[in-house]
Amino acid sequence: MDAIVALAKRRGFIFQSSEIYGGLNGFFDYGPLGVELKKNIRDCWWADMVRRRDDIVGVETSIIMHPKVWEASGHVAGFTDPLVDCKVSKQRYRADQLFFAAVVVTGADGVAKTVGYVSALESEKTTADLQAAAENLKRKKAIQGQLAPVQPKDMTEATPEEIPLIPSPATGEPGSLTEPRAFNMMFETHVGPMRDSSAVAYLRPETAQGMFVDFKNVVDTGRVKLPFGIAQIGKSFRNEITPRNFIFRSREFEQMEMEYFIHPDADWLKCHEEWLAWCQEWLKSIGLPESHLSLHEHPKAKLAFYSRRTVDIMFRYPFGVQELWGIAARSDYDLQQHQKHSGVPQVYFDEATKQKVVPHVIEPAVGVDRILLAVLCAGYAEEDVKDDKGNVEKRTVLRLSPRIAPVKVAVLPLLKNKEALVGRAKELYGKLKRNYAVFYDEAGAIGRRYRRQDEIGTPWCVTIDFDTIEKDGTFTLRERDSMQQKRITEAELFALLAEKVY
Ligand code: ATP
Numbered sequence: 001m002d003a004i005v006a007l008a009k010r011r012g013f014i015f016q017s018s019e020i021y022g023g024l025n026g027f028f029d030y031g032p033l034g035v036e037l038k039k040n041i042r043d044c045w046w047a048d049m050v051r052r053r054d055d056i057v058g059v060e061t062s063i064i065m066h067p068k069v070w071e072a073s074g075h076v077a078g079f080t081d082p083l084v085d086c087k088v089s090k091q092r093y094r095a096d097q098l099f100f101a102a103v104v105v106t107g108a109d110g111v112a113k114t115v116g117y118v119s120a121l122e123s124e125k126t127t128a129d130l131q132a133a134a135e136n137l138k139r140k141k142a143i144q145g146q147l148a149p150v151q152p153k154d155m156t157e158a159t160p161e162e163i164p165l166i167p168s169p170a171t172g173e174p175g176s177l178t179e180p181r182a183f184n185m186m187f188e189t190h191v192g193p194m195r196d197s198s199a200v201a202y203l204r205p206e207t208a209q210g211m212f213v214d215f216k217n218v219v220d221t222g223r224v225k226l227p228f229g230i231a232q233i234g235k236s237f238r239n240e241i242t243p244r245n246f247i248f249r250s251r252e253f254e255q256m257e258m259e260y261f262i263h264p265d266a267d268w269l270k271c272h273e274e275w276l277a278w279c280q281e282w283l284k285s286i287g288l289p290e291s292h293l294s295l296h297e298h299p300k301a302k303l304a305f306y307s308r309r310t311v312d313i314m315f316r317y318p319f320g321v322q323e324l325w326g327i328a329a330r331s332d333y334d335l336q337q338h339q340k341h342s343g344v345p346q347v348y349f350d351e352a353t354k355q356k357v358v359p360h361v362i363e364p365a366v367g368v369d370r371i372l373l374a375v376l377c378a379g380y381a382e383e384d385v386k387d388d389k390g391n392v393e394k395r396t397v398l399r400l401s402p403r404i405a406p407v408k409v410a411v412l413p414l415l416k417n418k419e420a421l422v423g424r425a426k427e428l429y430g431k432l433k434r435n436y437a438v439f440y441d442e443a444g445a446i447g448r449r450y451r452r453q454d455e456i457g458t459p460w461c462v463t464i465d466f467d468t469i470e471k472d473g474t475f476t477l478r479e480r481d482s483m484q485q486k487r488i489t490e491a492e493l494f495a496l497l498a499e500k501v502y
Pocket of ligand 1: 366
């Protein structure tokens, strides 16, 4: 992860927000290459989800909406995470990410006794951390006997009797952690010149409500027929208690969400399965390897009350397997809520039965930043390669799909002081630039120029050499992953790009 964060900074993908002022926790900026990569992810999603389908239309709704939207949706009352304070260090933790375990030792008398508690923050080795802490505690207290394997629980599962006994991760001492309490993650602001409670509004914590609130507008103007979807890409804001893992969990992020409206009598489970399959295929189409993807079915007992089923597509990040894309069957909850709170019917007239129905919805919701982090993590590699003279050297390579790579082709004249080479290279560069993100580079040895492109994920380099200008006009095409080179004509180059960049 450190290598990826370093590359992201070094090559201008991602910077800390307001870095010269020390940064602001949970906020990030995208640099020149990052912004291209992010835009490509968005554009691919939009093309596949909206433009290439007949049943889905797009909207772009405002970030600040009427505050009643968030009352109706349940966010004002319930968009909370459980928060635990450490009264001594003033640190705050998300209760479901703070783990603890009783330290249980069986003495010579065969009786198992709890001799204390240990705690650890969630990571891919939480259990190991707790076990090590338990062994430490036993040693420190010089307790004889057999230590039992720890049974980790998170702080939402702690009993009132246990809480004072659990050590704070900040101080290592028990007695300072509070009971978990609900913390609302919505960012508040005021609209207009008044600063009182009548002017309170929220930065949206999800884009989805925009689609529900505009449902009637789209039905009345868009000539859509059930089943159909409304999609949106845009910023969302959550005052996360513990933003972490680089851009994985931030306080300002971008979502790509789609609400797929179906008839109340339709087979929602089949539709849910279809979207689950679609989303996995789409992730593969932008280059995420199947081996890094898995599914997590939310247990019935933990489902939001309106959800019939939620399955998350998980991605194996370097810091653990984590949610990438949530696919939820949300019933007709949202439309019913808005109908109730606004007094405006949220119905669709079903021609077949001549009845008004409130459609149900399947919602695939994903974060652009989480996809971007996933493609960086899956694509990053450091390899030993041989140069022309057979010397082994390190190359850093980002294996990004041509669909999303920030630069598609680099155009390189073999020598920068040969006018004919440079002229031909610039001519090709100019032509390619009309349709593709292209980079022109004439500085340094050709091998070094290839390495610079490998590091930013450019799939192809084209070198203009003497054969180009003196013989048949072909170029050397060098492929990033295999490092193979072959001769190619200009027409073949454009055909390759048209096939791979879509
Ligand atoms: P988590 O459990 O990780 O907090 P969530 O289940 O609350 O996520 P949803 O409300 O389902 O997330 O949001 C849909 C998608 O938006 C997530 O799958 C994720 O890709 C993205 N997302 C949610 N919160 C964040 C965040 N703080 N930073 C970046 N992306 C986020």
